[in-house]
Amino acid sequence: MARSEDCGLTNCGPVDCGLAGLDLLAGLAAPLWLARPDGRVVWLNEAARALLDMAPGAAARTVHLLCPDETIQALTGALTAGRRIDRTLTFQHGRAAAPLEIDARIASAPHSDPPLLLIEGTADRVARQEVLRLTEQLVALTYAFPDLRFELRLDGTILDFAASSPSDLNIPAERFLNGRVQDVLPEPAAGLVMAALDSLRAGETVAGADFTLPDPESGVEGDAAFEVRLVALMDGQRAVCSVRNVTARARAEHAARQAHALLLDAIDSVTEGFVLYDAQDRLVVCNQRYRDLFIGDPDLAQPGTSFESVLREGARRGLYRVPPEGLEAWIQERLALHRTGGPPAEVQLRDGRWLRIEERRTSGGGTVGVRTDITDLKQRTLELATARDLAESANQRKSDYVHHLSHELRTPLTAVLGFAEILRDQLMGPPDNPRYREAAGQIVTAGDYMLELINNLLDLARIEAGRMELYEEPCNLSLLVDATAAMMAERAARGSVSLNWDVPPELPCLFGDPSLIRQMLTNLIGNAVKFTPAGGRIAVEAALESDGGLTLSVRDTGRGMATDKIPLALAAFCQAHDRMTVPEHGSGLGLPLTCALMSLHGGRLSIDSAPGEGTCVRLLFPAARVGVDEAA
Known part of the structure; x- marks a missing residue:
């Protein structure tokens, strides 16, 4: 029988061992x-x-x-x-x-x-x-972590402790032996731990607190940060307390908070509105300029709100100046721009401001948006466009002036030359022929017309260039109207038109340029005589207004004109009446010049007229020019 050298068992093969193998x-x-x-x-x-x-x-x-x-x-x-x-x-x-x-x-x-x-x-x-074995491993792990751990009763008595760096608390290790936590730990740590033990005695299973102590190296108050956590054991009489030095983490978190605050402050300091949406298109951060410029309603700019919600809610509140019928199409265009990026877009808000919107995608799938208030730029662009239009209009007016002036001067100048040739060549016989006198009169009439035309044109040009000076003084309006109307009476009589004037002598004086006031009145009476048929009437009146201003009016019973023709009458070289139906024509400068002279006096000119009912032209002087005497 075989025998195993080690075990001494008989029949101890791998299968037939007496111990069942x-x-x-x-x-x-x-x-x-x-x-x-x-x-x-x-x-x-x-x-x-x-x-x-x-x-x-x-x-x-x-x-x-x-x-x-x-x-x-x-x-x-x-x-x-x-x-x-x-x-x-x-x-x-x-x-x-x-x-x-x-x-x-x-x-x-x-x-x-x-x-x-x-x-x-x-x-x-x-x-x-x-x-x-597990306990030994736990002890080994305890020493492997940088925490101060100790076991204590709920009254604060320390039963056991383990610490890799007890010097973090600046406490000798032997003080933890048979001590009480309220006597061993410094304040505020001791008070916080005792408060946590009170929570455990009240039935909680976990409690904790954070505190700071002076750094043993720097000595700066609050420079070292600690985290305390207590866990109740199953017997309800003991607890395990861990104290971890989290100074490095606290400093890192403090530095991160400072960097975050610095970044937010920098973003808030940007003059443009700034906004950031994440990859899910939710608002992450925006600056105050964004809220002020773009949102208008601060409750819309809340972190976590989707861009489409902000856009649609703003549209619902009427934030954007978009026609209702085109609002949905505009929203879709804005969403497409936001999601894909593209060239800057411009949008007008309900308060009239204009914004330039620029959006770019980030590498993480988010969207960065910049909102710039371009209201001033739009205004300057509009002003430049208006100035361009005015310049073009002025250039066109100058061209029209030249055209009309050449036309208006050609006719009387032709008459002057023609009649002068008759006189020079004695085409009508000996010099004593009475028809020569008539030709001389035609020359004088044409010359007067050309002189009036040139004077009016020069005055209008000086006013437009800002070179017309006012020689102002207190004017007796009654005497001024008497002198002007008397001068125009002969011309009215030649046209078989009745000219009447009634200006109360008790009217206060009018402070202005008397020669220009006479010129304005002469233009108005001359126009009335020109467009009033024989048998008509012209009345010159003056009255005080309720606001203290003074109105000087010239009313006639002439042909009148339609309301839409009045702007033509106030334009240089334009005629409100058809030249084929009106026997007398003017240069078209009388009313425009009068209107410009009234503007120099701070007043305005108004016209009331209707076809077949005559015309009333009023010169409205402001209250500041009424009742001002020489002493003032």
Whole structure:
């Protein structure tokens, strides 16, 4: 019969061993040993090897029972009778490893020669060994973390502590032994920990606090930051407290907050409106300029609000000056610009301001938008366009002036030259022919017309150039009207037109340029005479207005004109009447010149007229020019 050198078991092959085969025993979860009476271990399974922390391939003979020989022999004798014994045994693996003490159940190995002890580690002992192993690991981990950890009762008594750097709190380690947390920790840490213990006594399971202490190196108050966390243990009488030095983190967070605040301040200092939307198109941040310029309603610019919500809500509130029928199409265009980017867009707000909108996509899928108030730029553009139009209009007026002037001068000048040739060449016979006198009169009439035309044109040009000066003085309006009307009476009589004037002498004086006032009145009476048929009437009147101003009016019963013709009458060289139907024509400068002279006096000219009902032209002087005497 074969015999194993190590175990001494007969028939101990891998299948037919008397113990049902060592291979089967090797796979059991319970640790098993086979030992000789002298204490030498001849075999052990994998669970026992793990418990002894043996290296793979280590021989069983390196393990011994640390028991006296007589004890083992006594056990062997007891087991021969078929009894099982529970004892605490100690194993030694090699010389360097620590002895392992286990609770074991001991029986006699069957069919063994010489007799062997079958030792089985009991489950509770194995569990205790595992708890011990885990406890050792936990202790190792405790020292691996930079926290000060200690166990204490809920009244503050410190039971145990572990610290990698107790100097962080500037407290000697020995003070933690048999001390009380309220006596060991400095303030405010002690008070905060005691308050946390009160919370645990009230039934909470976790409590914590943060505090700062002077840095032991710099000595600056609040320079070192700590974080305290307390966890109640299951017995309800103790707690585990950890104190972690989080100065580096606190400083980093403080620096991050400062950098964030600096960035926000920089964004708020930008003169344009700035806004950032994330990849989900939700508002992340915007500056105050954005709220002031673009939103108008601050509650719209809330972080987390989608761009489309902001846009549609603003449209619903009438923020944008967009026609209602085109609002939806405009919204779709804005959404497309926002999501894809593109050239800047311009939009007008309800208060009349204009914004330039520029949007760009970020690498992370977000959108950066800039809103610039271009109201001033738009206004300047409009002013430039208006100035351009005025310049073009002025240039056109000058061209019209030249055209009309050449036309108006050509006719009388032709008459002057023609009649002068008749006189020079005595085409009508001897000089005593009375028809020569008539020709001379035609020359004088044409000359007067040309002189009046040129004078009016020069006056109008000086006014437009700002070179017309007023020689102002208090004027007696009654005397001024009497003199002007008397001068025009002969011309009215030649046209069989009645000219009447009624200006109360008690009217206050009018402060202005008397020669220009006479010129304006002469132009108005001359026009009335020209366009009033024989038998008509012309009345010149003056009256005070309720606002203190003074009105000088010329009313006739002439042809009149339609309302839409009045602007033509006030334009230089324009005629409100058809030249083919009106026997007398003017230069078209009388009313425009009068209107310009009234503007120099701070007043205005108004016309009321209707076809067949005559015309009333009023010169309205402001109250500031009424009743001003020489002393003023």
